[in-house]
Each structure stands twice: as structure tokens, then as C-alpha cells.
Amino acid sequence: MSSELEELYQEVILDHSRRPRNFGELPDAAVRVHGDNPACGDEIHLAVKFREDGGLEEIKFTGHGCAISQASASMMTMKLKGKSRAEALEMARVFHDLVTGGPTEPAYLLGDLRLMRGVRKFPQRVKCATLAWHALEQALRQSAGESTITTEAP
């Protein structure tokens, strides 16, 4: 087994992909975002409930796709519950840098999510890792209602 593969598919990541956390419906969600990676067929349906102060009260997802896309969504939802909008946006930015090899240092913000770092060696898989995060950013932008995003420019 190559070490790059082992870094990409760490045990924690495989575990999240096999048993995704926060997987399911959120009937009283304020926002639903359907994230679509048409090149791969990955799909993430993100549902978010906000607190009075705008922070994230509850966040769940459904969908299907490769191990990376599903594990990334699962780990993201665990990390985000209870975070303020500003914190969530900052984490989205840092996560993006983490998987693309961007300049951000405070990866410690991400905790466990740092395990996704192995993706940066696989440029074709970056979209899989960031799909859930793109859906999150859209959810934060709109605050209410339903929308669809895609990793391909329309």
C-alpha cells in the first residue's frame, strides 16, 4: 500500500464514510442545500437549523458518493454544531486551504478535520472533499429556503 493512499484514507476517514454521523433528515431545517458534483456523481443534501443569534444549532446531511465526499460531510457536521456563523465561515476557508495546500496556518481550528490533509496530494479529489463545505457556505449565505449548488461552474 502506498503511504499516500494511507494518508488519504486514514482509518478515521474510512470509519466516517462507512458510518456517517449526523446522517439523516432534519424536518424543521431552516435551509436545505443540495450539493452536486456532476463530474463524479457525488451528492450531499445539507439541512441546517440556526439559533436565534444565527449560530448553527443543528446540521444533518444525506447523500451518496465516494468515501472522501461522505466522510468530509460527516466530519464537517460534527465539527460545526454549535459554532457561530463567523467561526463556520472561517473553518470553511481554512479547510479549503488545508485540502488544496493553500496558505492558511491555523489548521488547529479544524481538529480532526486535519486528517483530510492527504487530499492535497490528489488534485482530482479536492472537489469530493470540499462539496459539503460549498453546500455549507451556501447555507450560511441564504439563511432560509432551499437551493442547489454544483462544483462545476454552470
Next chain:
Amino acid sequence: MNATAPAATSVDWKTIREDFPILRERVQGKPLIYFDSAATSQKPRAVIDALRHYYEHDNANVHRGLHELSSRATEAYEKSRQRVADYLGAASADEIVFTRGTTEGINLIAQAWGGKVLRAGDVILLTEMEHHSNLVPWQLIAERTGARLRFVPVREDGTLALEELPALLTSEVKLFAFTHVSNSLGTINPVAELCAKARAAGALTLVDAAQSAGHLPIDVQEMGCDFLVFSGHKMCAPTGIGALYGRAEILDSIPAWHGGGEMIVSVSLEKSTFKKAPHRFEAGTPNIAGAIGLAAAIDYIERIGRAEIFAHDAMLTAHAIDRLAEVPGMRILGPTEKRGALVGFVMEAAHPHDLTTFADQQGLALRGGHHCNQPLMRKFGLPGTTRASFYFYNTIAEIDRMIEILRDAARFFS
């Protein structure tokens, strides 16, 4: 697949591998196993040398200069056209239009023929297994003309539901366009039968030979098709060159598509007159080197023999299907017999993208995804498949190595 692996032929397949310099490449430090020839084939030295020779000795523009090099380039270019005509069994080189590939050939027919002929209410008959390039061009022209699209369904086993043809081939159908070999299921469609039925119903036919032109013997007159398109790059030739065969009578009736140099007889500021087919459809400086490379690829393929290649393909594919069935949680798509040199499959334990990433790390090039067949994948309820596609330079040992890698992947991901 029933064990109809044909007897070994007289071809020395091992030496043939040595004709392909890239097969000595290492990937991730491992010997390359290239199982993505359905996307594009590798190129033999004979083709690479032909390109080089052209640029080093004969390069000039065609049909223009009166100088020696231009005559050489023109002669080589037109000889290539004749070579393609012979390869396809066309009656004349005038029935061969050089294109950039399959996709451009289909767009040419859809826009130029369809734009002239199609009226609101007319129908283009396609199948559910078409590559996006034999679907989207028809959607575009249908929108422009008010014509409608209709589809021959695909059965669960990956074959066409031929029993539905009589009900589908009504008098509104102006053209039936279908693939010879499916790029995701491997199905070989009964081309001659489909063409005969379409003709009896008064419809023209277009055969997408992208997956067959380099793999099986093709004779357009025996097939009885009106149009046939293919891409050179899937049959040992360079990218950016392909051809459209059009039966003379029909091709001549189609108006110009792109305008520009090379395709005109005379031009005034208001109006131009155009050359006859095929030159009417080749505006601008063509891919001269590509055409020469395509002829070299045809020479190369014919030296081996298409019947021999087809038999070798069938042997590899049969072996792959037998061995894949041993892998736990494996589902193989497509028909059990009469198939082209590719196998699409899904593995319970691993998503196609995880699987192809895993395989790539072992030097094995597979393709994962929807293979430009999104409607078909939706029909089968699959987000995508993994595809292993073969050509005559592949070996049984490589297939056996793939099986080991897939077994490792099953263990790794579950």
C-alpha cells in the same frame, strides 16, 4: 461470458507491445497497466514516426501552394482520405470528410443535415445507451427546429429492446442514430439489422463507431448505414482527427456547415459558391498531420488484422469477466456475450472514484464515473461505474494483476 475464447492467432502480441513506447512507462513507481483505451488508445511508434516524418520533410498547407512541399502535403492528405475510405469499405474517397472526431462528425450532421431537413414534429430516434456526444447535438438541433427525440430502451442485460423498434420507427422518424459498441456496457449492437429496419421505415441512419472503428471489421456498405463517425485517437491515431462517412447521394445534398477557406469555389463580397462534398465540409486549414497519422494508424492496424484484434479483445474480455466474478461484492454490467473490449462494474465495498484512486496508486489506469452516459447510469440506479477497457497491447497477466488489486481494494475499503 460463455467460454468462446477463440484459438490463439498467429500474431505475436508480445512483440506488438514493444511498438508502444509508453507501455514502458512507470506510474507511482509501478509498471503501467493501461486499461483506459476506450477513453483514448496509446500510439505505436509507426504513428509517432509518421507525424515526425511529415513535419520534418513534407510540411506545407494543402490545396493552395504550387510548390513541391504543398504538393507532397496535399497528396499525403488525400491519400489518407482514400485510406480511410478503403478501411471503412466506402465506395469512394469523396464520401469521407475529415473531422476532429466523433463528436464533430455528429454535430456536423445534426446542424447541417438536420438544420436543412428537420421540421417541427419530425423525430430523431436514438437509444438510451448513447454517449453524450450522440445525444446533446440532437437536443440542440431539436430545440432549434421543433423536432423531437425518441429513445430505444435498454434492457436490464444491457442490450437494446429491439422488440420495441416497430412501434418507435414511425413515419415521423427522419434519422436513427445509435452506437455500434456501448462505451459503458460493452454491448455490440446489431448494426446491419438496425440499419435495414430504419431504411424500411424511411429513416436515415448514423452509426457512432467511436468504440468499434479500431476494434472490429467495419464495412459501411454491408452495414447499410447512411452516416458513420469515428475518432482516430481511440484507434492508435493522434487526437484531433477523425472522419465522417456519408453515403455520396446524401452527403452531396447537405449544405455547407462552417464557412471559410478551402471549402469555396469562388467568393464575392455578397455570395460564395461551395465545393462539392467532402471539401465543402472542410473549412480552413485541416489537421493535415492528423490525417497522415490516421492513415499510419490504419496501416498499422491492418498489418495486425481487425479480425485478429477482435479475437484478442474477446479473449481478454472473457478472461476479465470470468476473473471479476471471483471478486466479492462484484456486479458486472452489460451483456454476457457479443461485447466489445471493455467491462463496466461496481463493487459493493468501494465507490468508483475511491477504487480508481486506489488502482492508480498501483500503476493501474482505470476509469471511474458516468462515462458520459448520465441518463444510462440514472436508469440503472448507479452514480457511476468503474471501467476497465482493453486493446490488443494488453495481456492476461495484466488482467490477473488487476484482480489482485481489486481484491486488495475490497479488503482496504470494507
